[in-house]
Amino acid sequence: MKISSYPKNGKFGKFGGKFVPEILMEAVNELEEAYNQTKKDPSFQKQLNYYLADFVGRPTPLYFAENLTRNLGGAKIYLKREDLAHGGAHKINNTLGQALLAKRMGKTRVIAETGAGQHGVATAIACAALGLDAEVYMGTEDCERQKLNVFRMKLLNAKVHSVDSGSKTLKDSINEAFRDWVTNLKSTYYLIGSTMGPHPYPMIVRDFQSVIGKEVKQQFKEKEKRLPDALVACVGGGSNAMGTFYPFEDDFEVKLYGVEAAGDGIETGRHAATLSEGHEGVFHGMYTYLLQDDNGQISNTTSISAGLDYPGVGPEHAFLKTLKRANYVSATDKEAVDAFLLLCKTEGILPALESSHALAHAIKLAPQMSKNQSIVVTLSGRGDKDVETIADFIGAKI
Amino acid sequence: MNTIKQVFENNYNNKKGCLIGYITAGDPTPDLTPKITDALIRGGVDILELGLPFSDPIADGPTIQAASLRALNAGTTPMKVLEITKKIKTKHDIPIVIMTYYNPIFHFGLDKFLATAKTHGVNGFIVPDLPIEEAADFKKAANTCDLDTIFLAAPSTSEERLTKIADASSGFLYLVSHFGVTGTKSKIENSTLQLIQHVKPFIAKKVPLAVGFGISQPEHVQQVIKAGADAAIVGSAFINIIQKNTNNITDMLNELEATARALKTAINFEE
Numbered sequence: 145m146k147i148s149s150y151p152k153n154g155k156f157g158k159f160g161g162k163f164v165p166e167i168l169m170e171a172v173n174e175l176e177e178a179y180n181q182t183k184k185d186p187s188f189q190k191q192l193n194y195y196l197a198d199f200v201g202r203p204t205p206l207y208f209a210e211n212l213t214r215n216l217g218g219a220k221i222y223l224k225r226e227d228l229a230h231g232g233a234h235k236i237n238n239t240l241g242q243a244l245l246a247k248r249m250g251k252t253r254v255i256a257e258t259g260a261g262q263h264g265v266a267t268a269i270a271c272a273a274l275g276l277d278a279e280v281y282m283g284t285e286d287c288e289r290q291k292l293n294v295f296r297m298k299l300l301n302a303k304v305h306s307v308d309s310g311s312k313t314l315k316d317s318i319n320e321a322f323r324d325w326v327t328n329l330k331s332t333y334y335l336i337g338s339t340m341g342p343h344p345y346p347m348i349v350r351d352f353q354s355v356i357g358k359e360v361k362q363q364f365k366e367k368e369k370r371l372p373d374a375l376v377a378c379v380g381g382g383s384n385a386m387g388t389f390y391p392f393e394d395d396f397e398v399k400l401y402g403v404e405a406a407g408d409g410i411e412t413g414r415h416a417a418t419l420s421e422g423h424e425g426v427f428h429g430m431y432t433y434l435l436q437d438d439n440g441q442i443s444n445t446t447s448i449s450a451g452l453d454y455p456g457v458g459p460e461h462a463f464l465k466t467l468k469r470a471n472y473v474s475a476t477d478k479e480a481v482d483a484f485l486l487l488c489k490t491e492g493i494l495p496a497l498e499s500s501h502a503l504a505h506a507i508k509l510a511p512q513m514s515k516n517q518s519i520v521v522t523l524s525g526r527g528d529k530d531v532e533t534i535a536d537f538i539g540a541k542i
Numbered sequence: 543m544n545t546i547k548q549v550f551e552n553n554y555n556n557k558k559g560c561l562i563g564y565i566t567a568g569d570p571t572p573d574l575t576p577k578i579t580d581a582l583i584r585g586g587v588d589i590l591e592l593g594l595p596f597s598d599p600i601a602d603g604p605t606i607q608a609a610s611l612r613a614l615n616a617g618t619t620p621m622k623v624l625e626i627t628k629k630i631k632t633k634h635d636i637p638i639v640i641m642t643y644y645n646p647i648f649h650f651g652l653d654k655f656l657a658t659a660k661t662h663g664v665n666g667f668i669v670p671d672l673p674i675e676e677a678a679d680f681k682k683a684a685n686t687c688d689l690d691t692i693f694l695a696a697p698s699t700s701e702e703r704l705t706k707i708a709d710a711s712s713g714f715l716y717l718v719s720h721f722g723v724t725g726t727k728s729k730i731e732n733s734t735l736q737l738i739q740h741v742k743p744f745i746a747k748k749v750p751l752a753v754g755f756g757i758s759q760p761e762h763v764q765q766v767i768k769a770g771a772d773a774a775i776v777g778s779a780f781i782n783i784i785q786k787n788t789n790n791i792t793d794m795l796n797e798l799e800a801t802a803r804a805l806k807t808a809i810n811f812e813e
Contacts, residue, residue, distance in 0.1 A: 162675060164671060164673065165600070166693070166694040166698075167694075167696035167699075167721065170703075309607060315598060319598050323601075323603070327722040328721070426643075429671070434645070439650075440648065440649025
């Protein structure tokens with residue numbers, strides 16, 4: 145059976161499922177039904193494609209990073225420029241798709257969680273464009289380290305709720321969004337921002353994000369007349385990686401690398417490398433890998449990148465790991481910052497700190513490969529939001 | 543040993559409703575939990591629901607979230623909750639159900655945890671993030687250990703699912719009273735009373751119906767029992783008493799007992 149034919153009955157092998165409170169069961173079933181009908185509807189695809197082209201600016205370029213390639217002296221490095229999508233990240237591919245779906249379902253209010261703020265901004269943009277009310281949950285710690293995105297969301301007419309419970313980061317904002325959803329089920333659409341949560345979300349988000357991988361396949365073929373040798377993308381919940389990998393899942397000659405956040409270093413215990421270090425369990429509606437303690441309590445994670453600071457991971461990634469179809473590796477805060485600085489200097493591109501983790505691995509990988517091989521790195525977002533964090537890290541004053 | 547079924551039958555024979563009292567085990571400390579449950583039992587609680595704290599309780603409101611955090615910070619582990627259960631059971635012949643999320647159970651090892659729970663005197667489990675579709679393994683393990691599986695139904699549950707949930711439930715069925723999370727509310731909505739009347743025929747004769755979420759006052763329990771529920775579940779109201787009296791244990795225990803008594807008295811109303 146083709147890997148890309150999953151999920152079957154809401155599961156990727158044993159991963160995924162619908163581990164939600166009973167009160168949400170009808171809602172996720174309703175969503176599944178609505179999505180399955182909508183995706184077959186040519187008028188929906190037409191509408192989505194219109195927005196993706198004229199509003200988001202797709203297709204995003206596949207850019208040959210010639211200077212970086214020369215600097216590293218190995219495989220050719222191509223950058224999939226999701227940072228050039230409207231809003232500054234790949235997140236808009238999903239929020240537009242889901243917001244259109246929400247509208248078709250007759251929902252008037254959209255809620256979302258956000259870590260780095262990119263998904264919150266993308267939700268605010270999609271809702272403003274489509275005339276939906278947007279409310280975004282964001283951990284107070286994330287609000288602090290991504291102040292600019294909080295203000296952007298407000299400018300875009302979204303209401304931002306800061307979440308002060310638990311670790312005050314992404315996982316807590318998801319908890320709070322679930323609590324809102326059970327309270328306002330009828331009016332409200334929960335727009336999940338990554339390939340996570342209960343079925344059908346991991347599938348829906350993957351499908352909307354797979355525009356990334358489809359374009360890579362076509363663009364790379366035009367440039368190199370073949371398939372790339374390796375794809376590299378960062379993994380928090382895993383949406384840009386899943387969107388990149390999915391159209392290549394059954395092309396076994398293409399190596400897939402998912403890069404998690406190693407924070408201060410795996411050995412310190414202060415990281416967010418769920419697939420590398422976690423154990424199977426149930427969290428946020430899904431059966432997947434989790435960072436958890438000896439008693440099954442969910443761990444607090446550490447990463448310089450708010451978008452990767454999550455103790456779970458999308459179930460399809462857990463599946464690809466178990467199948468050994470994808471390799472999951474990690475990059476530390478320092479490696480990510482070094483990669484960020486190198487790309488700024490060599491290519492004139494400021495990558496998001498999340499995407500810098502993917503770059504950091506490509507930097508390790510390229511010199512081990514031959515010059516006639518190619519790596520595609522998904523540059524999931526732009527790094528303007530991260531300049532203060534970078535300044536702090538390297539001890540610079542702005 | 544008194545089972546959940548027997549407690550419901552006794553109360554039914556005496557034309558009384560059941561009071562199910564929830565507290566988070568280990569809140570504020572594991573040592574204090576048996577004293578808290580002593581007070582609740584003295585006040586008239588028929589069945590104890592002990593929360594096994596989880597780091598990310600998505601179905602719970604701020605009161606139980608805070609209680610879970612206090613319990614975890616006080617070093618409450620799944621094993622400690624079972625030890626607390628055993629301690630309560632040596633003193634009281636009262637059914638105890640554990641309410642927790644699936645991950646702590648799964649991480650311990652499903653079969654191992656349920657077997658250990660059984661030997662420590664647990665009567666059943668409520669696992670809010672485990673709907674019937676995902677509960678096959680859990681149900682099998684619970685049946686093997688002769689533990690009750692208490693599933694939840696909600697205002698959004700279809701009639702088709704209600705029947706399935708009633709079939710999968712033993713001990714009682716936990717009806718979530720309204721759209722929302724746990725926590726006290728000032729009044730019971732008419733929609734809750736209508737929900738009870740709607741649900742009752744689907745589960746009657748299969749399993750008793752207990753109603754929870756937002757029930758905190760004597761008139762609330764009376765209303766839900768009058769509407770046809772067999773039991774009322776009160777949680778956050780007790781936890782609020784615990785929370786505000788952490789510095790005065792005597793007051794805490796007295797107030798818990800008095801509150802439980804007032805609730806139990808209201809349940810045993812005369813027609």
